[in-house]
Amino acid sequence: MKEGLLKTYPDKKKISSMLRMSKKTMEMIRTIDFKKFPSNVLKEYYDVMRELISVIMLIDGYKTYGEGAHKKAVEYLGDNYGNFSSQEIMLIDELRVKRNKISYDGFFVREEYVASRKAKMDAVIDKLVGVIEARTRK
DSSP: OOTTEEEOOOOHHHHHHHHHHHHHHHHHHHHSOTTTOHHHHHHHHHHHHHHHHHHHHHHHTEEEOSTTHHHHHHHHHHHHOTTSOHHHHHHHHHHHHHHHHHHHHOOOOOHHHHHHHHHHHHHHHHHHHHHHHHHHOO
């Protein structure tokens, strides 16, 4: 087994709860003025993506742990779900790095950064949800 991955079992209640939280976070994102609070919006977008990737991993029977867990989750998606392009994986990873800089270094992103990526972020989230819906129908 790869370093940073832990075998687990698909917990349907946890999956359902995590999906509900992601939907609530997306509702919140839509209420935030991204021109006024671009860093906050970016953090929330990334958190939704990370949560949805965690749901996919949980469905597959895995979770990440330890140092670099978020990076490992992004790598897992790229390694195991070829329907995500390298550009989409790079976007998620770019958001991960920006989110860390925001959270730990007080970094501010510009509104143009969020505006130029908003449609792509929404599309990635929709695609993640689509994977989850397809995997839970089985």
